[in-house]
Amino acid sequence: MDKPAALDELIQALRCLPGVGPKSAQRMAYHLLQRDTAGAGRLSQALSDALGRIRHCGRCNTFTESEVCSLCASQRRDASLLCVVESPGDLLMMEQSQSYAGLYFVLMGRLSPLDGIGPREIHLDRLVKRATDGAVREVILATNFTVEGEATAHYIGELLTGKGLAVSRIARGLPVGGELEHVDSGTLAQAVLERRPA
Amino acid sequence: MDKPAALDELIQALRCLPGVGPKSAQRMAYHLLQRDTAGAGRLSQALSDALGRIRHCGRCNTFTESEVCSLCASQRRDASLLCVVESPGDLLMMEQSQSYAGLYFVLMGRLSPLDGIGPREIHLDRLVKRATDGAVREVILATNFTVEGEATAHYIGELLTGKGLAVSRIARGLPVGGELEHVDSGTLAQAVLERRPA
Numbered sequence: 001m002d003k004p005a006a007l008d009e010l011i012q013a014l015r016c017l018p019g020v021g022p023k024s025a026q027r028m029a030y031h032l033l034q035r036d037t038a039g040a041g042r043l044s045q046a047l048s049d050a051l052g053r054i055r056h057c058g059r060c061n062t063f064t065e066s067e068v069c070s071l072c073a074s075q076r077r078d079a080s081l082l083c084v085v086e087s088p089g090d091l092l093m094m095e096q097s098q099s100y101a102g103l104y105f106v107l108m109g110r111l112s113p114l115d116g117i118g119p120r121e122i123h124l125d126r127l128v129k130r131a132t133d134g135a136v137r138e139v140i141l142a143t144n145f146t147v148e149g150e151a152t153a154h155y156i157g158e159l160l161t162g163k164g165l166a167v168s169r170i171a172r173g174l175p176v177g178g179e180l181e182h183v184d185s186g187t188l189a190q191a192v193l194e195r196r197p198a
Numbered sequence: 199m200d201k202p203a204a205l206d207e208l209i210q211a212l213r214c215l216p217g218v219g220p221k222s223a224q225r226m227a228y229h230l231l232q233r234d235t236a237g238a239g240r241l242s243q244a245l246s247d248a249l250g251r252i253r254h255c256g257r258c259n260t261f262t263e264s265e266v267c268s269l270c271a272s273q274r275r276d277a278s279l280l281c282v283v284e285s286p287g288d289l290l291m292m293e294q295s296q297s298y299a300g301l302y303f304v305l306m307g308r309l310s311p312l313d314g315i316g317p318r319e320i321h322l323d324r325l326v327k328r329a330t331d332g333a334v335r336e337v338i339l340a341t342n343f344t345v346e347g348e349a350t351a352h353y354i355g356e357l358l359t360g361k362g363l364a365v366s367r368i369a370r371g372l373p374v375g376g377e378l379e380h381v382d383s384g385t386l387a388q389a390v391l392e393r394r395p396a
Contacts, residue, residue, distance in 0.1 A: 006263060010247070
């Protein structure tokens with residue numbers, strides 16, 4: 001039984017999606033063709049629109065359709081604060097937390113020498129230029145608390161401290177509502193180590 | 199923070215994929231734009247190609263790019279056997295099992311009155327016409343062993359037996375290599391009920 005070539009190609013193409021293996025790609029392709037050709041058409045169009053229209057903000061490097069994103073263009077943000085995140089998704093999480101009113105710089109990655117991702121790939125030259133423009137007083141490092149995210153924060157911290165900037169790192173500890181019984185011991189150990197006056 | 203409209207539209211469009219909620223859609227969109235624009239372009243093209251080129255086989259109703267699919271056109275299949283499956287994916291599984299050399303009819307669904315899927319939606323008029331063309335001696339029902347798949351098999355069984363056709367149902371039981379300890383009790387009960395002479 002030969003599958004039609006166009007179907008085979010669609011199944012292959014779906015595998016570029018993260019977390020989608022051969023089985024799910026096949027299920028997705030059949031679902032689209034059997035039950036949601038309208039959705040498939042819309043997805044095809046949305047992909048091609050996004051590829052054509054989305055680029056990187058000239059200031060913070062996040063995704064935007066303009067020269068400068070709406071956040072960097074806003075007058076209501078505190079220009080003395082610059083928060084460094086790994087991805088536009090992380091920027092969104094920061095915004096959703098409503099805990100931060102400054103500006104951002106999006107690395108679009110993290111240092112990962114084994115994958116060939118060095119300082120140039122995460123745009124550290126642009127970050128240094130952005131952070132030393134005179135307006136920024138404090139740089140807040142909000143990369144992930146993974147091995148690579150930590151290494152990236154450490155590297156950027158050294159780099160910007162050397163330029164005379166105040167650099168901070170977001171806190172580690174128990175989640176809000178977290179119970180000691182259910183938290184992993186590494187997190188608990190850090191929470192003890194980084195305890196603060198009550 | 200407003201996301202670019204094209205990004206928002208892409209995230210919405212990705213949700214037409216089965217099992218993809220808002221969070222994964224966002225992750226997929228960022229992944230494509232950050233790390234795999236080539237894959238995204240290929241996916242867009244593959245979707246539009248598939249929509250344009252794939253249609254249903256005039257004989258068995260599966261996906262094909264021709265009038266009649268390669269399987270129905272083959273001279274090497276046993277035209278006296280007709281296997282009824284719910285979807286092209288199921289047809290593929292049957293083929294991969296290498297246990298069947300006859301032809302197929304693909305329902306493209308299952309009876310599900312609550313979802314408005316009746317005999318017409320699963321093309322039962324075409325199935326009857328196909329099964330009574332004179333060449334078919336036995337119809338093998340290979341719909342799923344779900345409530346809806348069973349109901350569909352039962353309905354088709356009655357329908358075709360009424361036309362004087364021999365109708366069979368694929369067997370239920372323990373999987374090959376299956377251990378009694380690890381199988382669900384419903385399956386085990388059926389396996390006992392449908393035991394065969396050793």
